[in-house]
Amino acid sequence: MAAIGTVVATPDSPSLENIEFIIDKNAQPQIERGQFVTIPKNKNQVVLGIITSIKKYNAYYETIDSSIHEISSRNYEAIFPIKEWENTLANAKPLGEINFTNERITRLKFPVSPGSKIYVASSSIVSKFLGLDKNGIYWGDLSSNNVKIRVSLSRLLRKHLAILAISGAGKSYAASILLEELHKTGSISVLVIDPHGEYSSMVPTNVENTNTKVIRGSFISIGIPELSAWEISEFIPEISVVQTRVLDNIISNIRKKNRNHYGLQDIIQIIDTSEKINVRTKEALIGWLYSLQRTHLFSTETSPNLSELFQPGKIVILDLSEITNLRSRSIIVLHFLSRLYYQRTRGEIPPSLFVIEEAHQFCPQGSRSISKRIIETIAREGRKFYASLCLISQRPVNLSVTALSQCNTNLILRIRNPYDQDFIGKTSEGIDRSTLKMIPDLEIGEALLVGEGINYPTFFRIRSRTFYNKVTSPDLETMADKYKEAWSVKRNTS
Amino acid sequence: MRSLNPNLSDLPPHLYNLIYDNQMFTQLFPQDISGLTIGGVDGGYASRLFIGFDIFAFRAVAVFSTYTPEGIQKTTYYPTKTPPLEIAVSDVGLSLMDFENMGTIRRAITELQIASQVLEQSNKKLDILLLDGSPVIRKPLTKSRKILNYYQTYLSILSRLVLLARKQGIKMAWIVKDSRLNLFTKFLGQIIPFIVEEMSDILSLDYRRIIKRSRDMDLFYYLLEPNVRSMAYHRQFSISKQFNQEFTLYAYYLKTAPFDIPIRVELFQSIHRDQTDLTKEINFISEAILPVSQYNKNYGIPAPIVEADARAKIKKTEIDALFQLIRIRHPTPDLWFYRRKRAPWKF
Structure with missing residues (x-):
């Protein structure tokens, strides 16, 4: 393999923190920021580094004067051999020393020498350094080093995952790659909250037995007979302990009469006709229960039966x-997550992953939400029971710090908001300032994986989907035309 | 004076013979240099004094570019883009003045050797070769035979180079960037009484005092407009008598950039050549220099010289690295240094 450059001596390089090198002209097209490089120390040892910055230098344009007093009719490049002296310099951050004899990666203890040749790191070295798993989840490619980013399923999900990016940067796409991989492995079951x-x-509609089941919101119902008074009270954060106790008595009485087919309306009627309940409690309870009834989520039976659906690989x-109502959505999230989580703690369902889109809506920081507690x-305790979270959000700053800080692996796509960037810097382990600076510049499809799942924050390109459909949302003009068409048909008919 | 452009042909012979033009100023027109190959040669020199010996480091580079209507088509460097340093150790106890002379002459020799090699290898593809500085090096006032021998070597290489250029039809000129000469101002002081009718207003000034305090470059900064050159002046420096072809040196000033001092151009001409030929050659060289010098309002050095200078320059870091290498390889290097460099502290 040909060298891509030579280490130069500057006041602060080469050091244990920085290696500056001049890139060979022929090698320039293959060099990019975030690329891993190696500098051989001897036959058995190489220093591994990552390119943190690249800059061009030309002494001809070193001073402002060189261009401001230029005579407009003539430019320098027509008269001077300027291009001959354009150099590309790069900075690499040393990451460690790899010893091929004992296959150990150790901290760099002594800088490399000026004049050392620098090479693109081989895929095997990079894979080893990043702790990639050849059988792991295939997220995408680090093309500059020809490395497939395959992350160990266990390392990725045991301590939860967060996918963070601005709207339209490809969060759902990245999550669908994860689903594709889990679909392939068929080992764990997954619940996706898809607002x-x-x-x-x-x-795909044309593929049978896909192992993927979509349940529409209109088909979801929560069976009242399955809920205790304390569980119902979780849907009504304002309910008092006294009111819950009264509700508990009523439900106990219903169950004593062996009735297991009742709904909210039945409970409301009993409260309304009861003479034992204090008038103020009665009115409050009826009010709370009516508010639940208005969500149209509650019934005499729960549908779907997720415990049955939750099979390995499903x-x-x-x-x-x-x-559309956020409260209704939160009730669904709370109910199904609680059920599945407690079933998982009792080992009744396989190890599970709960993917929550727009997680900041269901688990906000600084405001109340019905689903936040579960x-x-x-996030805190799921690891022990092999119940993992994948939180997806476009506003990390609005996402519960408790939940986000428990997500030990973060997949970060483009984020522009400085508050969000700052927040990610504080909550993500292993992100340094220079890495953080690169996040706003990420292109669509580029991602940064950082945390427990990978040994070093790594920028890579997310792979193409192979199983799930490509979904593109129509543009505004198309939607406006569509509406106009539908509206004129409706008018003509009427 | 600038607008009058006095006619010099009526000067008395002892003054007229010093110059090679009939007019004080000549208007030039930058020529189309597409198709021409113009080269530049420059050298760098650094030295360090030690007890018992001195070390010199030299480097010379030639750069030549071929131009098209769009700009540079190709640039070639000789011997390489970044040639290594040429190191010389002098074991004689030189006085400070001899030490300076030795460095200057040897650097000039290195430059001329590179220029000669370029001409020998250029296969007549070079049109104009510009060299940095003046070819005039006065004979050193020294008893050191070694230095005098180097001086003779310099003159000999210079003569061969001028003959070689003449033989190959390559036009060669030396470019002096900063000059402290006052040849022209002196000459001006001498001719003013003869051209006074045309410049009567100058008599109202104490021009002798002004001229006495002026150097050529200061004077011509005001007198010359861009694209205008002064009359060529005959310098007292001849070479090549040993080749039966005597060449003498002519100098003139050329203003390239509006807010820069003019450059001095020097070139050798056979004493047997007629005036028209010389004027043609001077104008040809000047009109080729102008387009490669007009890129900045405040700076007008020809590009090949700027580029050669940049490549030949010896950086302090290179010299430091060289002496570090010597220190590493010698067991007691500190004994070589003068006492002032050995102090264990730096105030």
Whole structure:
């Protein structure tokens, strides 16, 4: 392999923190920021580094004067051999020393020598350094080093995952890659909370037995007979302990009479006709229960029965796009997550992953949400029970710090908001300032993987989807035309 | 004076013979240099004094570019883009003045050797070769035979180079960037009484005092407009008598950039050549220099000289590295240094 450059001596390089090198002209097209490089120390040892910055230098343009007093009719490049002296310099951050004899990676203890040749790191060295797993989840490629980013499933999900990016940067796409991989491995079961119906449209309709099941919001119901008074009270954060106790008595009485087919309306009637209940408690309870009834989520039976659907390798998508009310969505999230999580703690369902889109809506920082408690509980304790979270958000700053800080692996796509960037810097382990600076410049499809899942923050390009459909949302003009058409048909008919 | 452009042909012979033009100023027109190959040669020199010996480091580079209507088509460097240093150790106890002379002459020799090699290998593809500085090096006032021998070597290489250029039809000129000469101002002081009718207003000034305090470059900064050159002046420096072809040196000033001092151009001409030929050659060289010098309002050095200078320059870091290498390889290097360099502290 040909060298790509030579280490130069500057006041602060080569050191244990920085290696500056001049890039050979022929090698320039293959060099990019974030690329891993090696500098051989001897036959058995190489120093591994990552390119942190690249700059061009030309002494002809070193001073401002060289261009401001230029005579307009003539430019320098027509008279001077300027291009001959354009040099490309790069800085690499030393990451460690690899010893081929004992296959150990150790901290760099002594700088490399000026004049050392620098090479593109081989894929095997990079894979070893990053701790990639050849059988792991295939997220994408680090093309500059010809490395497939395959992350160990266990390392990626045991301590939860967060996918963070601005809207339209490819969060759902990245998550769908994860689903594809889990679909392939067929080992764990997955629940996807899909507030916008993005995932349901990805599922191919022409493939049978896909292991992916989409449940539309309108088909979701929560069976009242399955709920205790304390569980119902979780849907009504304002309910008092006294009111819950009264509700508990009523439900106990119903169950004593062996009735297991009752709904909210039945409970409301009993409260309304009861003479034992204090009038103020009665009015409050009826009010709370009516507010639940208005969500149209409650029934005498729960549908779907997720415990039955939750088989190894199954992916269940709860499409909540038809439910516009955030409270209703949160009730669904709370109910199904609670059920599945407690079933998982008792070993009744396989190891599970809960993918929550727009996680900041269901588990916000600084404001109340019905579903926040269960998400934070899984974030804190799920690891012990092999119940993992994948939180997806476009506003990390609005996402519960408790939940986000428990996500030990972060997949970060483009984020522009400085508050969000700052927040990511504080909550993500292993992100340094220079890495953080690169996040706003990420292109669509480029991602940074950082944390428990990988040994070093790595920028890579997310792979193309192979199983799920490609979904593109129509542009504004198309949607306006479509509406106009539908409206004129409606008018003509009427 | 600038607008009058006095006619010099009526000067008395002892003054007229010093110059090679009939007019004080000549308007030039930058020529189309596409198709021409113009080269530049420059050298760098650094030295260090030690007890018992001195070390010199030299480097000379030639750069030549071929131009097209769009600009540079190709640039070639000789011997390489970044040639290594040429190191010389002098074991004689030189006085400070001899030490300076030795460095200057040897650097000039290195430059001329590179220029000669370029001409020998250029296969007549070079049109104009520009060299940095003046070819005039006065004979050193020294008893050191070694230095005098080097001086003779310099003159001999210079003569061969001028003959070689003449033989190959390559036009060669030396470019002096900063000059402290006052040949022209002196000459001007001498001719003013003869051209006074045309410049009567100058008599109202104490021109002798002004001229006495002026150097050529200061004077011509005001007198010359861009694209205008002064009359060529005959310098007292001849070579090549041993080849039966005597060449003498002519100098003139050329203003290339509006806010820069003019450059002095010097070139050798056979004493047997007629005036028209010389004027043609001077104008040809000047009109080729102008396009490669007009890129900045404040700076007008020809590009080949700027480029050669940049490549030949010896950086302090190179010299430091060289002496570090010597220190590493010698067991007691500190004994070589003068006492002032051995102090264990730096105030």
